[in-house]
Amino acid sequence: MSVDEHKSHKPDQLSCGVITVSDTRDVDTDKSGRLIINQLKGQDYNIESYVIVKDEEVEIELSINEILSQSVDALLINGGTGIAERDVTIEVVNKLINKELPGFGEIFRMLSYTEDIGSAAILSRATAGIIGKTAVFSMPGSSGAVKLAMEKLIIPELPHIIHELNK
Structure with missing residues (x-):
C-alpha cells in the first residue's frame, strides 16, 4: 500500500490533550x-484537556496520566525539552512510553537546523512515542518550534x- 493510500485511511474525529x-x-x-490548540x-x-504545569517531574507525570485516563488519541506536550537542569519533560515521557517514534525527534532537529535555528538544534531533545494507544509528542516550548513541529510533522x-x- 502506498503512503497516500495509508494516509487516506484516517479517523473522522480525533481527541487530543495539550x-x-x-x-x-x-x-x-x-x-x-x-498555537497547538488552534492547529x-x-x-x-x-x-x-489543556493544562499548564511547572517543570517538576511529579506534576508532569500526574498531568500526563490524568489526560491519558481520558482516553485521548493524542497528547501534545510543549516545554521542558532542553538541557537546563529544570528541563525534565523528556525524562518523564521516556519513562512512560512503550514504543518510541525516533523519527519525530530526528526529523524535527533536522528541520530546526535547516529552517530555523542552525546548530542550536542539537540542544533539542524533542521526542515522540506511544503510551498505550495514545500518540505522545513532546516538543520545545518556543512558538517557532511548536509551529514547525505542528505544521511539518x-x-x-x-x-x-x-x-x-487503532488497527
Whole structure:
C-alpha cells in the first residue's frame, strides 16, 4: 500500500490533550499552547484537556496520566525539552512510553537546523512515542518550534498514526 493510500485511511474525529510545561507561563501568556490548540481545532480535532504545569517531574507525570485516563488519541506536550537542569519533560515521557517514534525527534532537529535555528538544534531533545494507544509528542516550548513541529510533522501525520494504532 502506498503512503497516500495509508494516509487516506484516517479517523473522522480525533481527541487530543495539550500540556504546557513552564515555570512562568499562564493561560494568558501561553502562546505555544494556544498555537497547538488552534492547529488542532483547525483540523476539527476535539481538545479534551489543556493544562499548564511547572517543570517538576511529579506534576508532569500526574498531568500526563490524568489526560491519558481520558482516553485521548493524542497528547501534545510543549516545554521542558532542553538541557537546563529544570528541563525534565523528556525524562518523564521516556519513562512512560512503550514504543518510541525516533523519527519525530530526528526529523524535527533536522528541520530546526535547516529552517530555523542552525546548530542550536542539537540542544533539542524533542521526542515522540506511544503510551498505550495514545500518540505522545513532546516538543520545545518556543512558538517557532511548536509551529514547525505542528505544521511539518504532527498535523500531516497524526491521522495516519492514529489509524495505525487503532488497527
